[in-house]
Amino acid sequence: MNIGKFKLIVFDKLDSTNSEAMKMAQNANVDSNYAVLAKSQTNGRGRSGKNWQSRSGNLHVSLLIKPDKELELLPQLSFVMALSVYDSITSLCHSHSSICHSRFRGNDIRNENNIIQLKWPNDVLINSRKIAGILLESVKVENNYYLIIGIGINITYHPDNIDQPTTSLISENLPPIEPQALLEILIENFEEYYQIWHNHGFPFIKKKWLEHAYKLYENISVKYQNDIVTGLFKDIDNTGRIILQLPSKKIISFSTAELFFNKNITKFKL
Incomplete structure (x- = not known):
């Protein structure tokens, strides 16, 4: 079939x-x-x-x-x-x-x-x-x-x-x-x-x-290696990486990290 x-x-x-x-x-x-x-x-x-x-x-x-x-x-x-x-x-x-x-x-x-x-x-x-x-x-x-x-x-x-x-x-x-x-x-x-x-x-x-992204334009925390970074979920780039804006206005992106949403951790790797 x-x-x-x-x-x-x-x-x-x-x-x-x-x-x-x-x-x-x-x-x-x-x-x-x-x-x-x-x-x-x-x-x-x-x-x-x-x-x-x-x-x-x-x-x-x-x-x-x-x-x-x-x-x-x-x-x-x-x-x-x-x-x-x-x-x-x-x-x-x-x-x-x-x-x-x-x-x-x-x-x-x-x-x-x-x-x-x-x-x-x-x-x-x-x-x-x-x-x-x-x-x-x-x-x-x-x-x-x-x-x-x-x-x-x-x-x-x-x-x-x-x-x-x-x-x-x-x-x-x-x-x-x-x-x-x-x-x-x-x-x-x-x-x-x-x-x-x-x-x-x-x-x-x-x-x-x-248009349908969860937590877009909200602050989230990302655990990357041994650091926890908090920033504004601002965008994804043309490779699909997540883009955060830090309180300092610096823009960073992650493809491998742990995201904290409402105290829940989801592991992923692009």
Whole structure:
């Protein structure tokens, strides 16, 4: 079965959809895009090697693609996918107007009770709680680079054993949806944003992402190596690094750090 330009492969259970996609890239002559979907995932990977277990009812999928762009540009696809997830979730509000009355307020999409935002660099939040995460991994096979984009979206269940608050579509009174149906919406959005990124570069993606950025223009604290730096979350640069303005007005950027949001620490590495 195909969804858009992706060949869909469905498993009842996997340890990790990213691991399965990695095996496919290493063991076969991959001549097309693949979407590896698991009904349940027992050992999914997050950033910094964190485990992410999820039962049936949530979306666990990895997209295997072979981009024809420079390797250093590929981290930008984390932002491309974040926008795709954002649009996919908000489309549930638009198509169920009796439940979700969406409207613009500043730079956030909201329904009656929900605020949906993007947390740098790879999370989607509802009401400051994580509902989705993205993990990019690359693999070189012979002279070819493949990119694996892992996506997890909490639909019916959310884990409570990670280092930040989590939620699900059901918990936020958003419409229930089958994982494969949500995947079809997600791939449609991703292919649209990917085409924009491929043809026109990062500027539009960056601008769009910043419109929905969590804690933008607020003071945050960053732990970098052995130092803790506090500054204004001012921007992201054209490589996706976060830009802070210090109280001295000096501008600095980070690609590897620990961010403190409401006393929660999220580790990441671009």
